[in-house]
Amino acid sequence: MQTLQTPARLALISLAIAVVVLALKAAAAWLTGSVALYSDALESVVNVVTAIVALVAVRLSARPADASLPYGYHKAEYFSAVVIGVFIALAAVLIFYEAWQAFTSEHSFSINAVAITVSLVATAVNGGWAYWLVRKGREEKSLALESDGRHLWTDVISTVGVLVGVILAVVSGIQMLDPILAALVAINVLWSGWEVLRHSAAGLMDVAVDPKLLSRLREIIAANADGAIEAHDIRTREAGKMTFIEFHLVVPGSMSVEEAHQICDRIEAKLREAVDEATITIHVEPEEKAKHSGIVVV
Ligand code: ZN
Ligand code: ZN
Numbered sequence: 001m002q003t004l005q006t007p008a009r010l011a012l013i014s015l016a017i018a019v020v021v022l023a024l025k026a027a028a029a030w031l032t033g034s035v036a037l038y039s040d041a042l043e044s045v046v047n048v049v050t051a052i053v054a055l056v057a058v059r060l061s062a063r064p065a066d067a068s069l070p071y072g073y074h075k076a077e078y079f080s081a082v083v084i085g086v087f088i089a090l091a092a093v094l095i096f097y098e099a100w101q102a103f104t105s106e107h108s109f110s111i112n113a114v115a116i117t118v119s120l121v122a123t124a125v126n127g128g129w130a131y132w133l134v135r136k137g138r139e140e141k142s143l144a145l146e147s148d149g150r151h152l153w154t155d156v157i158s159t160v161g162v163l164v165g166v167i168l169a170v171v172s173g174i175q176m177l178d179p180i181l182a183a184l185v186a187i188n189v190l191w192s193g194w195e196v197l198r199h200s201a202a203g204l205m206d207v208a209v210d211p212k213l214l215s216r217l218r219e220i221i222a223a224n225a226d227g228a229i230e231a232h233d234i235r236t237r238e239a240g241k242m243t244f245i246e247f248h249l250v251v252p253g254s255m256s257v258e259e260a261h262q263i264c265d266r267i268e269a270k271l272r273e274a275v276d277e278a279t280i281t282i283h284v285e286p287e288e289k290a291k292h293s294g295i296v297v298v
Helices: 002-032 035-061 076-104 113-139 143-172 177-204 211-223 257-274
Strands: 230-239 242-251 277-286
Touching (some): 002 113, 002 143, 035 113, 035 143, 035 177, 076 177, 113 143, 211 230, 211 257, 242 257
Parallel strands (some): 242 277
Antiparallel strands (some): 230 242
């Protein structure tokens, strides 16, 4: 149960932090009247929605497979990505609208020490959590955690950029910098929406694991297939946190079923050490079926 609790707890902490950061950024925007800071706050709305969806996905995909969904609930998170996509598009439209309003009409804003401090605190909270996520992700070899952390980093960088820009706008007296910055943030928001969509489309289309992981899986199969002749037709796909791996294993025709199954169990155990959650299917066949094009293990 320990492994099921941790992702849910992380998702909950992420949600709490996103809400706090959103509140701080909204306060900074309200204190200054800056469109750029407003757009930075809206960007955080996306993080709140993402965190809620991640929480639901973590809980849903933790459900065991059942008779009607024998491959499990893992793809639930790709559907929830649609919700995120809608929110991201909405946030971008709102920012563009506000930026346009500020650009075409008399628009003025002011900065003060309180607003800058509030914004800096929000950034520090975000940055601290991003740093922790990336470190934890590397420690536990979780690509999902690491990419969550990296995504947060881009938020931190854009907030710092917005802050510098807003201060520059006030110092230089070029107030138009404010809506221009806001429009840049909107483009960044659209870009992150595109990334979310691309990721879920890839998941729905059963895209293979990344080439680095695939070559590692091949090495593991080759290193643990003593007694077998070759492995071929390796196919992989990912569904949420679950990685599906299947391949053909060629063994001598005279080998007993028991022996062949032992080889399979050994390979499966080693593959499971490399991939957090894996569903592995191995098709065993006699040597006449060898292709000599896959991994020659003997
Ligand atoms: Zn075959
Ligand atoms: Zn078995």
